[in-house]
Amino acid sequence: MTTSDGTVQGRTQIHGTAPRNRAFTVVLLGDGFTAAQQTAFDTACTDFVTALTTTAPYDRIGRSINIWRVNVASTDTGADDPVAAGGTGATARTYFDSTFGGNGIRRLLVCNNSTALQTAAAQVPEFTVALVVVNSTVYGGSGGSVGTYSLAGGATEIAIHELGHSAYGLADEYAYYAGGNETGHDTHPAGEPAEPNVTLKTDRSSLKWGWAVAPTTALPTMSNPNCATVDSRPSTVPAGTPGCFEGAHYYHCRSFRPEHNCKMRELGTPFCQVCRQVIQARTKVTKNICALTPGRDAVYRYDGSGTSWTRIGGPAGRLYAGGWGLVATNPSSGDLYRYLGTPDSWQYIGSAGATFAVADDTVYGLTPSKDAVYRYNGSGSSWTRIGGPAGQLYAGGWGLVATNPSSGDLYRYLGTPDSWQYIGSAGATFAVNDDTVYGLTPGKDAVYRYDGSGNSWTKVGGPAGQLYAGDWGRGLVATQPGSGDLRSYLGTPDTWKVIGIAGASFAVATDSVYRLAPASDAVYRYTGSGISWSKVGDAAHSIVAGDI
Template sequence: MTTSDGTVQGRTQIHGTAPRNRAFTIVLLGDGFTAAQQTAFNTACTSFVTALTLTPPFNRMARTINIWRVNVTSTDSGADDPAGAGGTGATARTYFDSTFGANGIRRLLVCDNSTALQTAAAQVPEFTVALVVVNSTIDGGSGGSVGTYSLAEGAVEVALHEIGHTAYGLADEYAYYSGAENETGHDYHPAGEPVEPNVTLNTSYTSLKWGWAVAGTTALPTMANPNCAKVDTRPSTVPAGTVGCFEGAHYYHCRAYRPEHNCQMRELGNWFCTVCAQVIQARTKVAKNVCALTPNKDAVYRYDGSGTSWTKIGGAAGQLYAGAWGLVATNPGSGDLYRYLGTPDSWQLIGSAGASFAVGTDTVYGLTPSRDAVYRYNGTGSSWTRIGGAASQIYAGGWGLVATNPSSGDLYRYLGTPDEWVYIGKAGASFAVAGDALYALTPSRDAVYRYDGYGTTWTKIGGPAAQIYAGEWGRGLVATNPVTGGLKAYLGVPDAWKVLSGPGASFAVATDAVYRLTQAKDAVYRYSGKGILWARIGDAAHSLVAGDI
């Protein structure tokens, strides 16, 4: 019932190697596990780690997430199960006082949030989110300042759903509250736009909060409920993965909309939809996203993430490169390569000059000044390993490393072992590596292709483009119009693109948004996610880069 009914045993890190001050940190706390049942809690935590790291988009962000287990004993096993909510009437003396039956709904499992947060902070001060794992086979869970889930069948699915609430502020997308298909009082959502990023009352193309993901050919609303007296249980009338406005969400049958027909936030056992996945990606990243080099290249600035605030983090630089591994810059005089260490004016010399560099997920790659060899940074000092021969250009990202043959322009993929490369495609005007895909712009710039992931097979996904940029935001790819210079975003289906803005000198695709340097290079803008609305966040710059900075 209180903290006198148990003891905190200690903490154990069970996943992740990210620096503790830069990681997204999950703390799992056990409740209702007696001293003799701690092995069961440990097993439950391992199951959670496995499920999380195999579920998109978490599977692409494992390097940024640390997970800790905090073992806590309780006097009794289980949790309270009030008879008034349909339970057995059992009570249990547990450290976090977990109980089913909140608000009269048996599956609504809650705990003493204050005690859980205090315990998490005491054990892992840098924690981001706390989840309480309750030792009961009764189905239940909840999200809020603290997430909870039980050990019922499908428990890890409940855990993923609840972390969507607790860590990312996602709303329930189902159209009922207590579980009844035709429950009264839930026909029409009351007025007032929900604050959560994945539900809305708005169906306007220009102001929809997830407008960036909606094709112009998709009807809004996409599916309307024909009978607001009950939940619409029809299958989707549009192809799976279509983003639009599907009526029935936020516990109401009508006048509230969700982004896709189904999602982990609507029904367990599904992936997170496109919009929810974007929110998760953006909020999981603790590091800053964007850096700029001043117009005369005498200083490096990092965007602070809101408003128009920037922090000077370095002096003169020749060129900036960034990615999931971090930020590097070349010395404007010598060409030597320096890595940013996370603190303003703190940089480490890691290598000599190169023709170009590319930042991957776990290191940086370099092409020698004469372009006769490709090297991989070993991670310490200024030690590099030769991994390949001559190349014209190199490209890296979450998907991997590719290089072009200096004679033919043919594209090769690095297989992870020095001098092991495989031919995957012909020459292109440009290539772009996203978190989970590789894209190419044909030599004549008349088409954009996506690599299918095997052999030399590619799929055409778009028409003419002047340049392509890849990253973690949205579907991972944006391109510029060769005539107008305007920016368009790929929507994940061949020939489905959405206009985002007019022209710019350059663009940078971060985890949270797309950033634009104006044609005159006199201002930096950030995309709002709605229509073609951008916000000015900075002044003149020479260039922009996006990554974990």
């Protein structure tokens, strides 16, 4: 019932290698596991890690996450299960006082949040979120300042759903509260919900996830024909189509969710695109936009809100960024330096090159004469030659590609020196995101997406001026060749949406797209709705996005 009913045994890191001061850190706390049952808790934690790291989008961003197990021995097994909420009446003396029946609903499993937060902070001071794993096979869980889940069937699905609440502020997308067509939940009361995945609005220009909705998708996309009950009809549009689907946030009508189904609505299904975007943006806790001042005399990192920036370095010739971090060239010598995470802390890692490209695992460089490609080995100033002459390098989460300097043909690096695969013919430019590479034809009259094997590509769009790729949205934006307006690719061929006006350049981060104004006199951030952008900074020479 209290902390006198158990003892903290210790902590163990069970996943992740991210720097502790920069990681998204999950702490798993055991409750209702006796001293003799600690192996069962260990197994439950291992199961959680396996499930989380194989669930999108965590399967792509797992390198940002550290997971710790905190073993706690309770006096008794299980949790309280009050009769008043339909339980067995069992009571259990446990360290975090876990109990089913919160708000009279048996599945609502709660604990002493203060004790859980204090324990997590004492064991892993840099923790981001705490989840209490309750040793009971009764179905239950909850989200809030602390998440809880039981070891019922599908335990890891419960855990990942509750993590959505506790770590990311996601709402439940189901259209009931106590489990059925209870009274008082016909229509959502007035007042826009704060959570990013539910809304009362269906106006295209102000929809909080408007960036994901195709211009041809009707809003609302599905309306409930009978507000006295939950709408259980199948989707009227293909699975995975973002729009506005009525029935969410515990109400049958007047509240909308982004897709017909989502893990925040039904366990065992994938997260919808909107929830995946929120998870990606909030899991990567590093600041991800940097700018070089107009005179190239200082490097600044955006602090993440308002118009606040922090100076992190002095003069630079050019900035490059990606999943591996931020690098900059010395403006005089061209030598390459890596940013180490604190202002004015940079490490010399190599001499000058014609160009560089940052992937998720390292940085690649092309020699000044463009006669060889090198890969940084990760320490000191040691590099390995991995290929011969190249025209240009492009890198991202998917890997490294390079153009042949004579023909312009595109080759993908396969991971071992001098092992490259021809994947396509010449293009005006290319852009690499987390899952593939995109190319713009030499005449800039069409955008193509690499299919992943051989040299097969699929046309996904028409004329474009420039391509930019990254983590946000579907991973690709492009400028229109005449106006310079920015369009976002929505994931299916020839489906694009205008999201902003022209800029000198753009950078696709994890949370949004950033724009350097045409005169380079201001930096803007896309709000996610319509073509609305917010000013976040003043003049800059250039901007880059990455895990910085």
